[in-house]
Amino acid sequence: MLIKINGEELDVAEGSTIQDVIAETNAPYTPGSIICLIKGKKELEKNINKYKIKTNQGSIIIQLDESEEAKPLVDVWKNQYDEFVDLDIRWSTPTEVAIGPIVTDLEPTSDEFKYYEGDVVLSLSSFSNESTHVIMLKGNTTNVYSVPQYNKGIFARVIGGKKTLEKLTDDDRVTGIEPIIERSTTTDSTSVSDLSTVLDEGNELYTYISFEIDDESPVCVEHLFSLIKDGRIKVSYDSESFLGFYDLANIDKPKEHTTLRNRGTITVRNTGVGVGRLYVYRENRVLTPNHTTVGRIVNGMEIIDIAKESDFITVKSEQQRLMLLNKTQSEATKMLSEVGVEHMIDGLVDDDAIIVEQIPKHTIDILKEGQVITKAVKKEDICTIKFTDNAPRSVRYFKFLSGLLENPVGKIKVHFAVPGMHIVIFEGDKKLAKGLIPENNPVDKVIRGEIGITNMASKSAGLIGIRFEDNVEFGPTAETFDATNIIGEVTSDYEAIEKLKEGVEVYVTESNNES
Numbered sequence: 001m002l003i004k005i006n007g008e009e010l011d012v013a014e015g016s017t018i019q020d021v022i023a024e025t026n027a028p029y030t031p032g033s034i035i036c037l038i039k040g041k042k043e044l045e046k047n048i049n050k051y052k053i054k055t056n057q058g059s060i061i062i063q064l065d066e067s068e069e070a071k072p073l074v075d076v077w078k079n080q081y082d083e084f085v086d087l088d089i090r091w092s093t094p095t096e097v098a099i100g101p102i103v104t105d106l107e108p109t110s111d112e113f114k115y116y117e118g119d120v121v122l123s124l125s126s127f128s129n130e131s132t133h134v135i136m137l138k139g140n141t142t143n144v145y146s147v148p149q150y151n152k153g154i155f156a157r158v159i160g161g162k163k164t165l166e167k168l169t170d171d172d173r174v175t176g177i178e179p180i181i182e183r184s185t186t187t188d189s190t191s192v193s194d195l196s197t198v199l200d201e202g203n204e205l206y207t208y209i210s211f212e213i214d215d216e217s218p219v220c221v222e223h224l225f226s227l228i229k230d231g232r233i234k235v236s237y238d239s240e241s242f243l244g245f246y247d248l249a250n251i252d253k254p255k256e257h258t259t260l261r262n263r264g265t266i267t268v269r270n271t272g273v274g275v276g277r278l279y280v281y282r283e284n285r286v287l288t289p290n291h292t293t294v295g296r297i298v299n300g301m302e303i304i305d306i307a308k309e310s311d312f313i314t315v316k317s318e319q320q321r322l323m324l325l326n327k328t329q330s331e332a333t334k335m336l337s338e339v340g341v342e343h344m345i346d347g348l349v350d351d352d353a354i355i356v357e358q359i360p361k362h363t364i365d366i367l368k369e370g371q372v373i374t375k376a377v378k379k380e381d382i383c384t385i386k387f388t389d390n391a392p393r394s395v396r397y398f399k400f401l402s403g404l405l406e407n408p409v410g411k412i413k414v415h416f417a418v419p420g421m422h423i424v425i426f427e428g429d430k431k432l433a434k435g436l437i438p439e440n441n442p443v444d445k446v447i448r449g450e451i452g453i454t455n456m457a458s459k460s461a462g463l464i465g466i467r468f469e470d471n472v473e474f475g476p477t478a479e480t481f482d483a484t485n486i487i488g489e490v491t492s493d494y495e496a497i498e499k500l501k502e503g504v505e506v507y508v509t510e511s512n513n514e515s
Contacts, residue, residue: 428462
């Protein structure tokens with residue numbers, strides 16, 4: 001039986017499941033993400049009411065008449081519109097443009113009717129259904145168009161491309177006709193996560209979205225890349241007109257390239273409430289300087305249309321992110337050579353050294369310059385942390401402050417260190433720490449290697465600390481337990497950290513270990 005997966009036709013065995021098809025085609029898919037299942041093209045198109053008629057002079061957009069009287073004409077159009085593709089403009093006058101002919105089952109009448117600018121009519125020229133034309137009115141007229149008995153032959157109206165309509169002559173032709181898929185037209189699409197779902201003839205599957213980046217927004221494009229974790233992105237909010245992705249909200253981003261927010265456009269809010277939020281538009285919205293355009297969806301809008309809050313979506317970028325942090329020097333060299341970028345090393349040159357800084361920071365800038373400079377350190381010089389799930393606000397604060405929210409390697413600066421005290425305290429940010437309510441306070445004792453943050457119960461809120469011995473009275477920042485939020489434990493060898501002096505920066509990364 002024939003199905004489609006991500007727009008490509010595939011002949012599969014009867015009884016095939018979604019899992020079977022993904023395995024057979026190696027389609028991009030991250031487990032736990034949603035999949036869009038559409039019963040079939042006709043099932044989808046029955047809800048579509050706008051079409052784009054492409055010509056060599058430009059495009060014209062028509063909107064179908066949804067009245068009951070026009071339904072027989074609309075049905076003919078939906079079943080046969082592709083027959084008008086590659087046909088010439090049959091004639092053009094000051095009041096009308098005609099495309100055709102094709103053969104239909106309609107019956108003509110000889111009645112005269114009044115028509116208005118923008119009307120789109122099915123006309124049976126010479127009173128023959130073998131000479132069915134689409135006529136688009138450029139001006140008001142009264143005429144006998146040999147139309148069928150339904151709705152004066154009117155099945156649609158021109159709602160866009162009137163300048164193109166004026167340009168057309170009988171030397172031009174129709175190059176394509178596309179149904180315009182909008183949020184409202186996908187009501188028969190289904191979001192599924194059960195890969196054992198059995199498919200039927202004509203089903204269409206979409207497993208992922210892909211996007212093109214906007215080269216004029218390097219900083220905000222990197223913000224988009226940072227939101228993609230393990231090949232997928234999580235929906236924070238859904239509305240009729242957009243999906244919102246808010247995991248990196250409140251991170252300031254500059255105003256870069258701004259464009260019309262057309263369907264499929266991806267933007268980052270660059271000012272005001274919600275700065276740092278990412279949006280993907282389901283419907284067209286006006287231009288605003290408060291949103292930086294970072295890209296547009298090129299595949300998988302069907303998934304964008306049916307996704308809901310808390311859904312995960314598999315994501316594939318047309319441009320690979322050139323994030324080198326936490327990679328070895330040799331891994332970075334290989335990655336860069338594949339895209340024709342020169343790798344320049346500053347300092348430690350060992351192949352297995354771990355990269356902690358890169359210049360330029362952003363993918364687009366690296367590609368434009370054709371080179372990148374990296375700084376690396378020995379693996380043992382990076383502090384690796386396993387974060388707890390019991391202190392979400394405090395963990396976010398730490399990641400925000402250190403840079404781990406957007407990058408795989410961050411850094412924190414030593415604020416206080418005294419030999420023999422078995423504690424190191426790192427700088428915080430009092431402004432950011434205003435929302436640090438008590439969470440995951442120690443109960444009986446603080447364990448050696450635990451990392452904590454001073455919460456709002458103390459005037460020193462926001463300081464970060466690590467203890468190097470167990471303590472039954474004070475937390476990692478030398479505060480009482482009720483003023484201490486434990487955010488995790490250091491899983492790397494931290495003895496060297498205890499010997500550090502004030503002002504020294506420590507590189508940090510998140511642990512993937514279970515220890």
